[in-house]
Amino acid sequence: MAHRIHALRLASAPADCRNCFMEARCWQGSEAAGGSVPVLRMPTLNPGEPLWRSGGEFNALYLVRHGAIKVYEVDLGGVERVLQFAFAGDLLGLEALALGHHESMAVALGESMICRLAWPPAASVPAHDAALSERLLRRASAQLRQRARATRLTDPDASVRGFLQELAARLGREERVGDHVWLRQRLPMSRLEIGQYLGYAEETVCRSMRRLQSNGELEVSGRTLVIKKATGVTPAAAAPAARPLSA
Amino acid sequence: MAHRIHALRLASAPADCRNCFMEARCWQGSEAAGGSVPVLRMPTLNPGEPLWRSGGEFNALYLVRHGAIKVYEVDLGGVERVLQFAFAGDLLGLEALALGHHESMAVALGESMICRLAWPPAASVPAHDAALSERLLRRASAQLRQRARATRLTDPDASVRGFLQELAARLGREERVGDHVWLRQRLPMSRLEIGQYLGYAEETVCRSMRRLQSNGELEVSGRTLVIKKATGVTPAAAAPAARPLSA
């Protein structure tokens, strides 16, 4: 772990989003107006460390401050399906709220800093108001829309393009080369995991990325991705409007 | 429409779930405890009538009192995908809440009675409290979990079995024959629509139903379905625990 972050390794330090320099990342736009959000900073998760396990009791939602988390399920046949990739600012754990326990598992893909939002909120917490529930409801809505779109598209290329495009748009660093803008981003997940998310085999994802590369749409070497910045409507494909990777 | 229901054809009659004889169907279990839910009864929808259209402004959620609604999207290539089938008690429209407008369309599959829950709620409505938001959040959570499972399984038979099983469990009428319990239910949707929901072609759904029938798991003729009541874990298949059809 070359660039381990020590500063926030405090275990379960109490916090409030209003005092957090990352607040704007977690609660953007119209959501920002709300009141206090009572969270606890958790110890940094190392790659591969679980955030929760299948069967565990649901007692909190989580916000990603830094890093990347994979939420996945293993069915009876041992087949893994990735339900969500969550990055900085994303909310995690909503799907377990109604059921009361986790059916899925969540692990860190890279070193990750997480804030814990106890749920249901303790009665003593004044912030347990309509504003918080409504913010969460909006997040849930966004995730529903996203899931609706994460269905296998007609063409694996369209799926992979959409996935990488969204990832780069959310996390990537802009690079101007001539008159074009490219986005550079290290992929936090393997080809296999991308396949498990999109519903294709590892090899299909691999070949798809190669096709996109030979089209000049992007450049990949290992986990390093450089992709053309999407200009409104995705060109060269009937790919629907950019699909949010997570929320 | 042989059995048209006239009694509630009042246009936009004000209502409150606490006074509704169907309350228990819409707000079950732990959700039932909450306070008033301000809804309006809408005029009965006839088969094929839209509840909302793509591009329309989002200004309400809907609860199904009676009937069946199909929520679907049409992508740029004209391919339709069914996102949700909603039946009595189900909540509709959540995926548009965050975005503020509808990307999907919703139409009645059969004659349907709907209650409209304005959103965001008018400030004057006292019920705009944390309890309502939390109920909706729980619904959203349930829908997320459901979507996670609605992914194409390994085997179309498992998908179709799960779909029909869930449908029959939720809507079907029990029939005892000898020592077995069967569920009878008229399918509100076509084979094509089932395919669009599960991610298979119409013909595949058809053949799959035929296979299940020759296995003795069910009996279908046209839209009439009779299926063995599931006994806890679905037998004869690695099908994951019953997947909720909708919420």
Add this chain to the structure above:
DNA sequence: CGGGTAGTTGAACCAGTTCAAATCTGGTGG
């Protein structure tokens, strides 16, 4: 009874999977 839609069936096709093997990568220990 007539027309039209929904459902069914068969056959050819083909995209994506599977299996196997080569190659590459990043990280480790000497």
Add this chain to the structure above:
DNA sequence: CCACCAGATTTGAACTGGTTCAACTACCCG
């Protein structure tokens, strides 16, 4: 710094299950 290992990625080739296309049949409605 270099050799080496485990896992990740890539490639090729055969296979297969689901799609597609084209009839055909059954059912529902007027």
